[in-house]
Amino acid sequence: MAAALSTATIAPDQIFSNSVMRVQIGFFLALAAGGTVFLIALAYGQVTALFPAGGSGYRIAGKLLGGRAALIAGAALFLNYVVMIDVVIMAAVETLSSLLRLDWQPNKLWLGAIFLAVLVTFNLRGVRVSPLTLTLFSLAFAATHLILIFYGVMAHANSFSDLISAAPVHVAALIDQLGWSGLISVLVPAYALGGVSYAAVEALSGSVHYRRRLRLAIGKLSLLVVVLILAVMAAGLCLLYLLWDVHPAAGQTIVATIFAVLIDSLGVTPPWLHQLLLIWVLGLQVLLLLLVANLGFAGGRAMLSHMAADSWVPHQFRYLSTPLVSQNGVFLMAFVALVTLAWAGGELDTLMIVYSLWGLLAMTISLSALCRYWWLRRRLVNSWHWQLSLSVIALAISVLVLAQMLLIKPFNSTGMAIILLLVLSLLCFYIRANYRQTKRAIRALDQVFASQPFGMNLSSVPVQPEAPTAVFIVGTSRGSGLHALLWVQRMFPGHFRNFIFVNARTAAIVADAGADTLTHIRVEANATLQFFVEFCRSHELASAAYLGFGSDAVEEVSKLCQEVSKDYPQSIFFASKLIFDQDNWFIRLLHNQAALAIQRRLHTNGLQMLILPMKL
Structure with missing residues (x-):
């Protein structure tokens, strides 16, 4: 829940900071961002229902597409969890910089490394955030943002109707100016920039680990509620950007700028109360981001455990209750996270490209397996055509966004992500080959003792x-x-x-x-x-x-x-x-x-x- 909600405040910065012609296509981007998150999550929720024990994307790929597809999905998800740590840490640094109005750009890499070191220390000492605490922070974060979004939209209700009526006019003007191909070349890349929220659906669905039927039903309901909140927040923040005519400010995130403008419009007095409200909103965001970074370590170790059960990584990672094994997992993730952070130079944009790419790749594989699942059960389930249609639409969107991420982003970002994924996959192949050779030797020993x-x-x-x-x-x-x-x-x-x-x-x-x-x-x-x-x-x-x-x-x-x-x-x-x-x-x-x-x-x-x- 927390991981998905935290991305809702990151996606608008990506969409509106990096896309051109924001005003002309902004309304459609807001609708597309919210609708896509909801649609993909609705389809991906089926994976969680089928594999409630966790590792859903990896498991369904292995069951329906084979071991190699599962390896790619598992490696991508593990790397996705690692880079998620970097992404939320750097997002927390930028939000804290916006809150304190300090220019930390020259030293943000070192600040990110310090935050990472603190989180590693907490994990090595066994410090865990209770589910209740995390839920309370998530609810406070969601409630605060939803209230501000509702106020921001209602305060500009007249402008909202004007925005709706002007949107088709702007699109028609763009078509006359650029043609349909030009419109698509502008709209689709901007739409793909919200990939961080789309990729978060995998982390959200993969975190619903329920075994009992009653808990599974509650988990599916909570997943639907969180997805609705995530969709509303993603679309709402994009609309606020347009309704309030917010412009990016130096050293400030777009979301921080939006909330500062909204709180200013409330006319709160005295000034210290105004500042306290801003600290509450942005402080909640910083705390939630750091809690999510800590969750990245748990998610990565869990994925290693699933892959170890299939001999892709050392078997010792199956034993999460063993302190030494848990520490090895933390050190491994911290090392990869630090290398990635240094390679990206602490740039959030670069880290989010890699994060979205791996998450979308794993999601594409999982949705492909889901499509095959419903096709194979078309004679057993009466509603298979609805389930299959939803899965195919979600798969098409995932493929579109993934293709755009590969096409529109610099090769030094996407290329490095692909190379690292291939290196990890080859290493996993080598490890599994060693285990298979050992199993053959043990079977030969069994034959000796069979007599x-x-x-x-x-x-x-x-x-x-x-x-x-x-x-x-x-x-x-x-x-x-x-x-x-x-x-x-x-x-x-x-x-x-x-x-x-x-x-x-x-x-x-x-x-x-x-x-x-x-x-x-x-x-x-x-x-x-x-x-x-x-x-x-x-x-x-x-x-x-x-x-x-x-x-x-x-x-x-x-x-x-x-x-x-x-x-x-x-x-x-x-x-x-x-x-x-x-x-x-x-x-x-x-x-x-x-x-x-x-x-x-x-x-x-x-x-x-x-x-x-x-x-x-």
């Missing part, structure tokens, strides 16, 4: 809770689990009386196959655990299994281990670590992070854990 003979015992062997217990943290590989079991029996012959197997799975519940997907994962996990238990019992070894589900495997395994330690007080925990012929920092970055994270958790809780080597 491991079962014993002759067929009866159940009762566990002895007070006896020494070996607890094995296992995954999907049966070979690695048997390797750990045989290693422990060889190193501690006859010591352990109980052999417990622990497994935790993560699952993303989606709307069209949520329950079936979870059931399939549960059956598969139970079958693997039952294999280990039956193997032990066949050799007259007491055995049991624990299975858990959660959004974070490390956190869930840690909870299960705590439960096991209560049931079996003399437990020692074991996990496997992969050993490679060629070991380097990159291999260590990709592998064995889960075992190390679990070991840190258990050691902190006073539990003993050993990591066993397993050479591939």
Whole structure:
């Protein structure tokens, strides 16, 4: 909500600061900006409904367009979150400069870097803004701006009717002067400059992470309300620019200039109260922008988590509950954000081009997948033609704006954005290839241990809770689990009386196959655990299994281990670590992070854990 609302005050500056013939086409730009935000959000809300667990654009691309499309969408969204931090920080700097009436242009890059450093410090210390606080700030921001917009329009109601009647005349004059092609060449680029608000729809819809049906319904309703507010604010600020005949002032944002003019017209006395009102309006904007910048870190880490689940980035980014992993995510995003900020020289216009480009690219991929989704279900859903039509229109608008962003903006901005996206995508391809090679090696190991003979015992062997217990943290590989079991029996012959197997799975519940997907994962996990238990019992070894589900495997395994330690007080925990012929920092970055994270958790809780080597 906050991320989307904050862009409503940035878009008018882009549209009216960079477009020509503002007065002639301004009315249509205002309508187009508000209408486009609402239309795209209405279509994109379907993606949120289909994938309420988060990462909606990335997930629908992977499900309907394949892994490569998902990679491009995911990489674009991750970079979009990173640059969103830069965009809102620099917008906050410019708004604060307008409020204090100081010329910070020569030092704005350093100020942006300082704000970034402060936000990084807050994130590393685990400082989080509560949802209630963020909601209250967002509501205060929206209410203040909507009241001023309503006052500004009503105060010039007569001019509003004149503006409406004069708009067709201005357009007709432009057609006579430039022709239809000339009009389009002026209108479409100006319309595309509002891409920052259009791209914000992705961040807005992707932030509605609800799992229960009731919460999903509330989330969809809140999404609709916020979209309406965003559309009204985007269109309203553009109309105020025209109705009040505001001209850009040096060192001032257009929005700050508009609100200063509106507050002046109120005739508030004494002067300090007038200044206090301006501080309230612009101060709320600065605070909300900084809160949104902090949200960018959370959004980027969440996107890394979704991509890590598909092996595009190191698996360690799946474990968001682990402090070290969370810190690594913050450092990675801060580094990219700082490099981008320095490359752009702190120029908000350049940063917004890159931000809009990546956001619109991800949105185009997602809407393409949405169109395919409704086409494939045309025989199953009666209202498919309405849903498909809405998706196609939104896709056409997204493609138009994206094409214009590529055509009208300097190549040094768009080219750098494309190059950075390609570099990140190639790196992700290399990481996934490494994981696939490792999986093939593990499958070969499974084949070796598949011939491991079962014993002759067929009866159940009762566990002895007070006896020494070996607890094995296992995954999907049966070979690695048997390797750990045989290693422990060889190193501690006859010591352990109980052999417990622990497994935790993560699952993303989606709307069209949520329950079936979870059931399939549960059956598969139970079958693997039952294999280990039956193997032990066949050799007259007491055995049991624990299975858990959660959004974070490390956190869930840690909870299960705590439960096991209560049931079996003399437990020692074991996990496997992969050993490679060629070991380097990159291999260590990709592998064995889960075992190390679990070991840190258990050691902190006073539990003993050993990591066993397993050479591939």
